[in-house]
Amino acid sequence: MLGKTANGLYWMYRYLERAENTSRLIETGQRIGLTRSGTMEWGSVMQTAGVAEGYAAYRGEVTQDQAIDWMLRDTDNPSSVACAISEARQNARMVRTALTNDVWEAMNACYMRSKDLFARKVSERDLPNVLKAIRQRTALVRGATHGTMLRNDIYDFARIGTFLERADNTARILDVKYYVLLPSVFAVGSTIDNVQWETILRSVSASGGYRMAYGNQNNARDIAKFLILDKRMPRSLGFCVSKIRDNLNYLASDYDTRLPAHDIADQLANRLSSHDIDEIFEYGLHEYIQSVLNAIGELGRQIEQDYRFYV
Amino acid sequence: MSDDKIFDEMWGRDGLLRDPYSEFQSWFDAEDNARLKAKQREADELFRLSGITFNVYGREEAEERLIPFDIVPRIIAAREWQKLCRGIEQRVRAINAFLNDIYGRQEIIKAGRLPAEMIAKNEAFLPQMIGVHPPGGVYTHIVGIDLVRTDDNQFYVLEDNARTPSGVSYMLENRETMLHMFPELFARNRVQQVATYPADLRRSLAACAPPAADGPPTVAVLTPGIYNSAYFEHSFLADQMGAELVEGHDLRVIDGRVAMRTTRGYQPIDVLYRRIDDDFLDPLNFNPESQLGVPGIMDVYRAGGITIANAPGAGIADDKAIYSYMPEIVEFYTGERPLLKNVPTWRCSEKESLQYVLDNLSDLVVKEVHGSGGYGMLIGPTASKKEIAAFRKKLQARPGNYIAQPTLSLSTVPIFNRAGLTPRHVDLRPFVLVSPDGINITPGGLTRVALKKGSLVVNSSQGGGTKDTWVLED
Structure with a gap:
């Protein structure tokens, strides 16, 4: 496979994942906005999506209306849902020969639908339906990927892109909200805590999953454990990193070559398997998440280099 | 040619249904207009979804556009096609022989059949190709011959495309779309297949592998990138052939071979089907500003390290000034009278x-x-x-x-619009593959149709559309 193609696949699926994550964050933001007065939450939502700096530079004062538009369809924001989908599709065009017809058509249809939906500003009333439609479209791409693509290096690079983006997203949510999960800061069980915890869980579509795994009582320790270490949770750091390692290992056996990226992935995966949540709190939640974020970044760069994404 | 009435391929000159269209006509008569209109919309949707778009140069807002597709097929009888094929094959043989000669001994000039300045002063002539013998003696691996029809038995060659003829993806996708929408039509008409084209192309290219190739030849398609107007076609052909789709920055010259950067290191390419112009192919040998090509590829080519299809310099054969000499060229190299007519020029x-x-x-x-x-x-x-x-x-x-x-009075074929069946002018580009094993002409080709009433301009960049082209079985 061409290095360029591996790069295109990796980014196609990263952007697709990003579009989904951002749309989920918008949904959460709107929901919180309804249950609380004011717009103070949007600054934090944009920070989680990693688009707050751009907003400050281009738009300035935070309002709900503008924040939603910025995250949803602003072309000045390269990570807006509209831009992410258009980038995913552009990468898909580039790697068209590596995709099945089903995947390409699902991706193209997703793009065409998003163009329609984002042609003009989305009203608050329409927002839930628009976000739902987008996520359905991205889910179709994912479904076609699972159902029709060969399990070979093409698939591995697609999966690595997906899980790196997802791990990055979950880590960023934790990083922005880590203080909410520290037992010492707020009185446990306060209203504020509950809303914040709910926000975190919603941001990763995990309210239901959490309840199933840990029961109805929200508490910071369990939520942190769920999102960092729990391998049942498909958006937890532990889950994502072990998937990345698996796919890298498939590549290693496929190509019969182990590369530096494999060692980084192994180390990271081992860390997340061997630690327990109390150790992490002891080490410092913020510091721990920062170190995971750094390791994910390093892993991404090493993969690009090992598999010759660029000249 | 000066007849007042225009020749319609369905209704002739006098409104009498022509034979190849008889099954189509009885089917059409029994069809409901509303259903056909819905089918027309369905076709547009299929094309949009498949991404079969082209970019119009200099129009930012219309980054990707669909070429309009008309659901009425253009139908050619087996015997008409066989006759055409003989003419096309003769012409393509002559073009290839001409290129061999013009970059070799230039006998045609010595014989006084072509003025020397037609070559010497021609921008399409590449002095770098003098004395180069491409593998298998093939200069133009892929040729598109643009034909127009003026009468039952009268075809003219409007131009030859010996560089990088485009449009073959439309030939294939148009057929796929028709098969999808009107399977019953194909049950009533026995239409010759076009779907083997990608496999034929691959085989034809592989048969021209260079001396340096060992093992099954590695074929790649070289594209200028996703912003090129024909990018869809480049990716489509690479996909269908099972070849890599590469850009200049994926390639470099290593150990006398052109190699592509893969996830496992650099791997040599044997045959490069390039879809970029000569001038951009090699910044060391041609346009030094080119970002699209591969520095040094011409040196590898001359040393037999790679096959480039079509060969650099092939454009001298389809130059519009050379075109007017084509009757002499055909006669000089084949010793036969040209079977296909040239338009007086x-x-x-x-x-x-x-x-x-x-x-x-x-x-x-x-x-x-x-x-x-x-x-x-x-x-x-x-x-x-x-x-x-x-x-x-x-x-x-x-x-x-x-x-x-x-101005020739081009034949018309009906299109389907609000008025039902309405005649519009068409041309035809059959696609020809050349290899040392022979010349292969896909039965059909690309029919372009001027959608505006009376218009003779069929180019997609000027608002023309396309049709599926059927060659019936004998």
């Missing part, structure tokens, strides 16, 4: 011809010698006085830049 570089053209501008089509895509041409009969006056100035300033031809 005035070379404006010649004084008497120029005068004639200037005197008859309103009756003639004037084309730029190096132009393509229907840009920069004058269609006298439909042009306004103002347009003619403006063109006259351009022509007088650079006469050598133009040729002129009479």
